[in-house]
Amino acid sequence: MITFRCFRNDDPPRLAGIWRTANLGPGAMQPMTVTHLEAGVFSKPYFDREGLMLAFDDDQAVGFAHAAFAPNTDRDALDTSTGTTLLVVVEPHEHEADIAAGLISRCEDYLRRRGARTILGGGSAEMAGFYLGLYGGALIPGILDSSAAMQRAFLASGYEAADRIAVLRRPLAGFRPPVNRLQLAIRRASELRVIDEPVRRTWWEAATTTGIALRRYELRGRQEGPEGTGALLGSASFWDMQPLASAWGVPAAGLMNVTIEGPRRRQGLASYLVAEALHDLAAEGVTLVETQVSEANAAATSLFGKLGFQAADHGTVFRKP
Ligand SMILES: CC(C)(COP(=O)(O)OP(=O)(O)OC[C@H]1O[C@@H](n2cnc3c(N)ncnc32)[C@H](O)[C@@H]1OP(=O)(O)O)[C@@H](O)C(=O)NCCC(=O)NCCS
The missing domain is CATH 3.40.630.30 (Gcn5-related N-acetyltransferase (GNAT))
Structure with a gap:
């Protein structure tokens, strides 16, 4: 049975393991380690454990998704009126699509609880508060075409494309x-x-x-x-x-x-x-x-x-x- 809960302090090795197994494409840092996650995610002063959801198949962690907010216009605090689910990372699994949908809907619940009226999927130059250097490249370009499973998950959850970002080299x-x-x-x-x-x-x-x-x-x-x-x-x-x-x-x-x-x-x-x-x-x-x-x-x-x-x-x- 698939169950969900938010982040606990002993989860980092589980998240790194899911990241290494999921098919995230060449835009994701590999091999992921707890140290990289610590630097790019958990050490951030605005990290909120309730925004990071994990999915379990019995006692085995099989996926996670991370919801976060943009800064306000003065960039001196978060603006919780706009929130996004930055990433949905699920291991290959017979119920992969359902697990991703369950994670996204829990992230949406969290964002709404904190006051979000605009709900996005994927990061951006504006929403690069986590995963810089771990996913995407120079900034966070939404969800990459090379992370096809993640794009499908947002479309299946009723999201529409709002912006297209070119990764230029x-x-x-x-x-x-x-x-x-x-x-x-x-x-x-x-x-x-x-x-x-x-x-x-x-x-x-x-x-x-x-x-x-x-x-x-x-x-x-x-x-x-x-x-x-x-x-x-x-x-x-x-x-x-x-x-x-x-x-x-x-x-x-x-x-x-x-x-x-x-x-x-x-x-x-x-x-x-x-x-x-x-x-x-x-x-x-x-x-x-x-x-x-x-x-x-x-x-x-x-x-x-x-x-x-x-x-x-x-x-x-x-x-x-
Ligand atoms: C993008 C930006 C940095 C361009 O600066 P700029 O000094 O005006 O650019 P340049 O004069 O060197 O122009 C170089 C080329 O960019 C293009 N360009 C610049 N401004 C343009 C505009 N408003 N519309 C269409 N093309 C434009 C042109 O092709 C231009 O070449 P050309 O003048 O020979 O036709 C500037 O518009 C800006 O600061 N924008 C706000 C911040 C931003 O969007 N930064 C980019 C993403 S981080």
């Missing part, structure tokens, strides 16, 4: 930044700063990126700005995608975000900033860069296409109507 072998008049003009007028382990700007950024090696590239104007420094034109943040990159066997960097200040957009700054960053990372031995972009973000999709990124996989963020 660019090998760095032989990479050279484009040289043209615009790029040379930007080089003359700006200064590129490299900041390792930058001060995290918000509680959410600190909570989600503590323990990972973060590097920020900042593009600043050469004129003196109000604080005695060149005015910030834009920034791009990369992280060393561990432990996933080690499992792939390549030194890989994940581009978490690139932002150009509003009035400075469409002047070639992002192309310059990202290309210079890729060049710098390549010089340090990074051979692959990954990023993830919602297909609704035309500007970013076009930017990364021009820089030679190609889609390696796609993910879907689901929504319960």
Whole structure:
């Protein structure tokens, strides 16, 4: 008989075992260990055992699903009005579909109890509070197409696709930044700063990126700005995608975000900033860069296409109507 209960302190070895046996595809870190789960899940200050459900066939753990919330707009606390079931991981089993459905419905109950009015399936750049470096890559791209069983589970539970996220990769072998008049003009007028382990700007950024090696590239104007420094034109943040990159066997960097200040957009700054960053990372031995972009973000999709990124996989963020 299949039974369900929420997480207990002696469950981590069970979760790691389920993860290793379930067919999660190449977007999942393998082999999963308790130490990796501790770093990417249980150590987070917002971890709530009631949001992590396990399924048992008699006394054998056969699956788990994890429900979580997004940060609020100030990113200084959780906003429980929107919640998601990040992952549904079930071992091959004759009742696999029913087990997944049971886990999803218990996650929904938990999210509603905590006040969620919008219920999603899968993580995203916004909802990357758990599993960074364990599932998905540079960020959490919803549920990957290569995790087909998990996608089927959400569809069977009445979810619809709300967003499609492209997982974009660019090998760095032989990479050279484009040289043209615009790029040379930007080089003359700006200064590129490299900041390792930058001060995290918000509680959410600190909570989600503590323990990972973060590097920020900042593009600043050469004129003196109000604080005695060149005015910030834009920034791009990369992280060393561990432990996933080690499992792939390549030194890989994940581009978490690139932002150009509003009035400075469409002047070639992002192309310059990202290309210079890729060049710098390549010089340090990074051979692959990954990023993830919602297909609704035309500007970013076009930017990364021009820089030679190609889609390696796609993910879907689901929504319960
Ligand atoms: C995406 C973003 C970083 C682009 O910065 P940018 O400095 O304007 O980009 P560039 O001027 O270097 O443009 C490079 C290419 O991107 C494309 N692009 C940029 N803005 C675009 C827009 N609004 N619509 C369509 N294509 C756009 C174009 O193909 C452009 O090349 P072109 O000017 O030769 O046609 C900027 O729009 C931004 O900060 N957006 C908000 C944050 C974000 O979405 N980041 C990406 C995901 S993390």
